[in-house]
Amino acid sequence: MCAKHQIAAQLLDCDFLVYGASSHRADLDHLLSSAAAGGAVRLLFPWTGRDQTVGEALTELLADRGVNAVDMGFEAEESPTRAPRLTMIVPDGSWANARALVTELGNRCPQLRGVRLNDRLVAAHESPLIEALRAGCGRGRVSTLEAMALFLREVADDAVGGSTSQTRAFASEDASTLLDGLAPLVEHVRRERAACQPAVGPSPANLQVWTSALEAAVASRGEDLGIVPGLRQCLVCGAALSTPLRMKAHIRGRKHCEAVAKSFLLAEARGALSECTSDIVSRDCMTQPSQAVASQVLLEFSDRPLSCGAIEPPDLALESLSRVITGLKMSCKNDSAFNS
């Protein structure tokens, strides 16, 4: 079940039927039998030659049942003394799927008729969901849920069909509930689409400024670069060094700092910085970064990925041995300096 169906099922009193599913067959057969017998079942779809407006459907519903307009409403249980119930079948899927489904249902039940939304309302509607999926395409188009909401709005605004003020109030509330329920899905789609957008590279000038700032920040750390001993593969820029003993020089180098700057600037452009970095960056100047902000960027975009690098035992052994030898050499140098 997709998110849209869950929203409709949770927010409105409606059932979700899958065409062809054996467990749903009886329900659909019942609906089509009811339509064939002249029951109040309609399809929410523009259907040339077989459709009517929302107002026409409501007026007909009242006339067919001989119910006074004052009593009209959407009760769960229908009875001769209570208001009639209009059941709407709302096809979902791609436009081609929905059309195929409508044709199939029409063949199975020639008496079934459609209800079309007011063209003017559809033309004025801007679908936030379709807009989020394809920017610039939302005007005049409706997703399935929005079609349901627009239908309810028409019922709420109905002036000729005979809806009572109570029915209109319920329909208006349901329409707002549906559109509000769609908001988290729209927001999710927006975020997903933004994350999938091809990254626009940072400007050369900005990249240069940040690379230099990062080089200065690494240099200020002195010998203590916090690198995991034995690290030979750089997860930031992809460099594979011949020996872990060169990692310090690599991290201080231009190539590595430029890769860190690129990662940071792309994440910043996408709004994907961690809360901490985002906080510090927002207080700083993007075109003249301070050492404090460059150090934070190093932490997130160099230290953190490097700390996840795989260490090979021979590389670790080599670096440990090298430290011991360096220590011994220093000690000998100090001894000879002292003796002389």
Ligand SMILES: [Zn+2]
């Ligand atoms: Zn690197």
